[in-house]
Amino acid sequence: MQFGKYCCLVEAYIKGFFNNIDHGWLTRMLKLRIDDKSLLVLINKWLKAGVLDTDGQIIYPAT
Structure with missing residues:
Protein backbone atom coordinates (compact mmCIF):
# COMPACT_ATOMS: atom_id res chain seq x y z
CA MET A 1 0.00 0.00 0.00
CA GLN A 2 2.79 2.40 0.80
CA PHE A 3 4.37 2.28 -2.65
CA GLY A 4 1.42 1.14 -4.78
CA LYS A 5 -1.49 3.03 -6.24
CA TYR A 6 -3.71 2.46 -3.19
CA LEU A 40 -22.07 -29.01 3.67
CA VAL A 41 -21.87 -30.88 7.00
CA LEU A 42 -18.63 -29.03 7.81
CA ILE A 43 -20.18 -25.66 6.94
CA ASN A 44 -23.13 -26.39 9.25
CA LYS A 45 -20.70 -27.29 12.06
CA TRP A 46 -18.79 -24.03 11.48
CA LEU A 47 -22.02 -22.05 11.69
CA LYS A 48 -22.72 -23.59 15.11
CA ALA A 49 -19.14 -23.37 16.41
CA GLY A 50 -18.29 -21.15 19.34
CA VAL A 51 -15.93 -18.20 19.31
CA LEU A 52 -13.10 -17.86 21.83
CA ASP A 53 -13.42 -14.47 23.52
CA THR A 54 -10.44 -12.43 24.73
CA ASP A 55 -11.05 -13.53 28.33
CA GLY A 56 -10.94 -17.24 27.37
CA GLN A 57 -14.69 -17.78 27.43
CA ILE A 58 -16.33 -19.62 24.51
CA ILE A 59 -19.37 -17.81 23.13
CA TYR A 60 -21.80 -19.94 21.13
CA PRO A 61 -24.19 -18.38 18.58
CA ALA A 62 -27.84 -18.13 19.58
CA THR A 63 -29.97 -20.66 17.73
Whole structure:
Protein backbone atom coordinates (compact mmCIF):
# COMPACT_ATOMS: atom_id res chain seq x y z
CA MET A 1 0.00 0.00 0.00
CA GLN A 2 2.79 2.40 0.80
CA PHE A 3 4.37 2.28 -2.65
CA GLY A 4 1.42 1.14 -4.78
CA LYS A 5 -1.49 3.03 -6.24
CA TYR A 6 -3.71 2.46 -3.19
CA CYS A 7 -4.10 5.25 -0.69
CA CYS A 8 -6.60 3.96 1.90
CA LEU A 9 -7.63 0.84 3.75
CA VAL A 10 -11.23 -0.12 4.49
CA GLU A 11 -11.91 -2.44 7.41
CA ALA A 12 -15.02 -4.61 7.23
CA TYR A 13 -16.80 -5.43 10.49
CA ILE A 14 -18.19 -8.95 10.13
CA LYS A 15 -18.13 -10.13 13.76
CA GLY A 16 -21.85 -10.86 13.93
CA PHE A 17 -22.59 -11.47 10.26
CA PHE A 18 -23.02 -15.25 10.46
CA ASN A 19 -25.00 -14.95 13.69
CA ASN A 20 -27.51 -12.61 12.04
CA ILE A 21 -27.94 -14.31 8.67
CA ASP A 22 -30.70 -16.92 8.40
CA HIS A 23 -28.82 -20.24 8.59
CA GLY A 24 -31.69 -22.15 6.96
CA TRP A 25 -31.67 -19.86 3.94
CA LEU A 26 -27.87 -19.96 3.73
CA THR A 27 -27.90 -23.77 3.84
CA ARG A 28 -30.53 -23.97 1.09
CA MET A 29 -28.53 -21.62 -1.15
CA LEU A 30 -25.32 -23.56 -0.56
CA LYS A 31 -27.06 -26.87 -1.39
CA LEU A 32 -27.97 -25.41 -4.79
CA ARG A 33 -24.31 -24.70 -5.54
CA ILE A 34 -22.37 -27.38 -3.61
CA ASP A 35 -22.81 -31.08 -4.35
CA ASP A 36 -20.35 -32.35 -1.72
CA LYS A 37 -22.38 -33.54 1.31
CA SER A 38 -19.36 -33.71 3.62
CA LEU A 39 -18.49 -30.07 2.88
CA LEU A 40 -22.07 -29.01 3.67
CA VAL A 41 -21.87 -30.88 7.00
CA LEU A 42 -18.63 -29.03 7.81
CA ILE A 43 -20.18 -25.66 6.94
CA ASN A 44 -23.13 -26.39 9.25
CA LYS A 45 -20.70 -27.29 12.06
CA TRP A 46 -18.79 -24.03 11.48
CA LEU A 47 -22.02 -22.05 11.69
CA LYS A 48 -22.72 -23.59 15.11
CA ALA A 49 -19.14 -23.37 16.41
CA GLY A 50 -18.29 -21.15 19.34
CA VAL A 51 -15.93 -18.20 19.31
CA LEU A 52 -13.10 -17.86 21.83
CA ASP A 53 -13.42 -14.47 23.52
CA THR A 54 -10.44 -12.43 24.73
CA ASP A 55 -11.05 -13.53 28.33
CA GLY A 56 -10.94 -17.24 27.37
CA GLN A 57 -14.69 -17.78 27.43
CA ILE A 58 -16.33 -19.62 24.51
CA ILE A 59 -19.37 -17.81 23.13
CA TYR A 60 -21.80 -19.94 21.13
CA PRO A 61 -24.19 -18.38 18.58
CA ALA A 62 -27.84 -18.13 19.58
CA THR A 63 -29.97 -20.66 17.73
